[in-house]
Amino acid sequence: MHLARFPRLNLGHFPTPLEPLNHLTRLLGGPQLWIKRDDCTGLATGGNKTRKLEFLLADALAQKADVIITQGATQSNHVRQTIAGAAKLGLKAKVFLEKRVTDFGEDYQQSGNVLLDHLLGGEVVAHLEAGTDMALAMEEYAQSLREQGHTPYIIPGGGSNPVGALGYVACAEELLYQSSQQRLRIDHVVHATGSTGTQAGLVAGFTASNSGIPVLGISVRAPKEKQEENVRQLAERTRELLGVKGELPREAVKANSDYVGDGYGLPTESMLEALTLLAQHEGILLDPVYSGKGMAGLIDLIRKGHFRQDENVVFIHTGGAAGLFGYRQVLDAYRG
């Protein structure tokens, strides 16, 4: 594996810290928990999309793009980081938002990531109804820009294609390096999985290096079989891009969809508990859509005895706290 072959920009602060969660570990009675702080990647409040964008926006520059197009849900962290990355390169970002979540009031529509999208200079081309074919909307818009002489570059939702997933191949390498440096045997990696680029990149990176580190994705949207199939396909394409030989082992892709609740972006009791625990015992801000549900899954699995007491479990904090401000109503009601 030779990641330096691929064009890459510096958009974030790396390596991100790998830190112990001592209070949470004590509170839950083991295993030893660690947190990989990808919420601290630094790009306009950070998050996991920054790693993907280092490769995606480098590819856009290589193709001489002058406009970046992407899409996401109203409170998309991916859209916010993409606009910030484009701003840093002096490129225009045109985005499509999808009303994927039923309304949580004005804050959901206007605060949190949406507020930052505007501040960062992104243009919301359209705010479309839930279920719209977002890929088609982007392609039609790109075509109209090409006819005006522009060179648009489309980044898929979540930045999840093989080029974007390279960002999480880099994260797998970074974790292996930190594991050596800190003499930390990593027994499990757990994180929230959505558009799959994060998990696919980690799986490609960990299998290509024969590390044997298992990755568990806690789904925030799709059912288990569908999520695993989506992760597997992207992991295979990412390994192909990297030139990794051989088959991806079946057991390398594992997702758990027990913590989605009523749907994408819809709050659950266990997510709210996880947000509160991490805030009040570790001083760490999770988010309501992804890392909150991912951590809720991890906490529940620990309570059910899924991990051994002497194991080291690394939770990847994928960011998203900017979205908290879009969920003010929900958080206020939970506090009572």
Ligand SMILES: *Cc1c(COP(=O)(O)O)cnc(C)c1O
């Ligand atoms: C996008 C996102 C994820 C999910 O990552 P995917 O690569 O889309 O699976 C997790 N957490 C946060 C905060 C995100 O914004």
